[in-house]
Amino acid sequence: MDANDNPLGTYLRDRRTKLDPAALGLPVARRRTPGLRREEVAQRANVSATWYTWLEQGRGGAPSANVLDRIARALMLTDVEREHLFLIGLGRAPDVRYQVPDSVSPRMQRVLDAMEFSPAVVRTSTWDIVAWNRAAQAVLTDYSALEPRDRNILRLIFLDPHVRAAQPDWPSVARFVVAAFRADVARSGAAKSIQAFVDELSEQSPEFDALWRAKDVSANEEGSKSIVHPVLGLIELEYSAFAVHGRPDLSLVVYTPASDEAERRVKSLISSYSEGVGV
Numbered sequence: 051m052d053a054n055d056n057p058l059g060t061y062l063r064d065r066r067t068k069l070d071p072a073a074l075g076l077p078v079a080r081r082r083t084p085g086l087r088r089e090e091v092a093q094r095a096n097v098s099a100t101w102y103t104w105l106e107q108g109r110g111g112a113p114s115a116n117v118l119d120r121i122a123r124a125l126m127l128t129d130v131e132r133e134h135l136f137l138i139g140l141g142r143a144p145d146v147r148y149q150v151p152d153s154v155s156p157r158m159q160r161v162l163d164a165m166e167f168s169p170a171v172v173r174t175s176t177w178d179i180v181a182w183n184r185a186a187q188a189v190l191t192d193y194s195a196l197e198p199r200d201r202n203i204l205r206l207i208f209l210d211p212h213v214r215a216a217q218p219d220w221p222s223v224a225r226f227v228v229a230a231f232r233a234d235v236a237r238s239g240a241a242k243s244i245q246a247f248v249d250e251l252s253e254q255s256p257e258f259d260a261l262w263r264a265k266d267v268s269a270n271e272e273g274s275k276s277i278v279h280p281v282l283g284l285i286e287l288e289y290s291a292f293a294v295h296g297r298p299d300l301s302l303v304v305y306t307p308a309s310d311e312a313e314r315r316v317k318s319l320i321s322s323y324s325e326g327v328g329v
Contacts, residue, residue, distance in 0.1 A: 056108035057138045063106055065125045066091050094124035113139055145239060154181040158294070161302075167317050169287075169305040172294065175238035176247070177203040177231050180300075188323035189279065189287075189305070189316060202247075204231060208255040216277045218284065228261040229268035236267075238299045274308060282315050 067085030072078050076090060086094075092102035097117060104110035113121075118139050122132040136144040154172050162170050162183040169189045172181040179201040182193050191213065193201050200206070206213040207220075207227050217223045235241050252259035272290045279285050286308035294300040307313035 058135075059106040059108050061135065061138060062091075062121070062125070065127065065131070069126065091121070091124050095120040097121070115140060115144065119144065154294075154300070158302075165304065167313075167320055171303050173203070173291075173301045173303055175234045175299040175301075176240055176244050177227075177234065179203065184323065185316075185320050186305075188320050189282075189285070190277070203227060204251060204258065208251060208258045216279070218276045218278055224257060225261055225266070226268055226270075228258065228264075229266040230270035232262070232265070233267040233269065240299075275305065279319075281319055285315065286312055 066088070067083065069086045071081070071086060071090070074086070074094075076086070081087075088103050088106065089099040092099040095102070095117070097120065101110055102121075105113060115136070118136055119132075122135055125131075127135060133143050136142060158172065159181055162172070162181055165183055165185065167185060168183075169186040170183050171179050171186050171190070171193075173179055178198075179193050182190075187194065191206065200210075204227060207217070207224055208214075214220055235244050248262060252262060270291060273288070275287045275289055277285055277287070287305045288308050289303055289305045292302045292304070294302055307316045
């Protein structure tokens with residue numbers, strides 16, 4: 051069979067030959083070819099050795115997403131390699147796997163810092179802020195002054211009186227935030243992971259509890275936002291959210307002034323901003 055007729059089998063064979071049996075605690079004697087044997091991959095993936103052999107030979111039929119995921123772990127594939135496995139095996143990318151990042155790469159931080167007059171943050175699918183620029187500190191919130199666990203948009207909206215006071219129409223903002231949060235955690239597969247957080251916030255805020263029980267969902271790719279800033283007063287912003295390439299559980303959210311006058315005021319604030327100013 052030509053390799054082009056069985057790209058999945060070809061890829062699986064190639065990946066298993068790249069693994070070091072000794073590093074995985076497997077015997078290295080009497081191996082005619084490099085890498086792992088088929089039955090060893092099958093055992094690591096908890097699938098039938100016969101079925102895995104057929105899969106490499108192009109006789110096993112279409113595998114399920116669950117089986118491909120187990121094979122990906124057995125072969126120790128990177129995220130990019132796992133995605134490629136799904137694309138050639140199922141014709142689609144794998145579902146997003148929720149991860150818990152606590153920072154971004156230096157390159158991503160430089161992208162944020164380059165937007166001198168546009169407040170920008172990197173938000174997880176559970177709405178934790180893990181990176182921000184100086185403009186975001188000046189216009190939105192000084193996240194550096196908060197403990198990491200408190201850099202969560204829902205905690206700020208429902209539990210921080212200063213952030214709550216900065217929302218001209220807090221009930222509408224709260225309703226939207228909860229609905230968009232619900233949609234994001236479901237999309238990223240984080241629904242079970244955030245249950246403890248939801249329970250805690252429900253106990254601390256009856257308003258959040260009521261909105262969460264409503265089960266509304268909403269998109270949040272772009273829109274407008276009004277805030278009452280302690281220096282600028284009422285300011286109108288527009289925002290756009292972008293998925294971070296290779297990390298669909300992260301979003302880059304960029305805010306821009308909604309008018310020339312708002313832009314002038316925001317630029318003036320950011321130019322004179324010093325640490326400690328924020329909402």
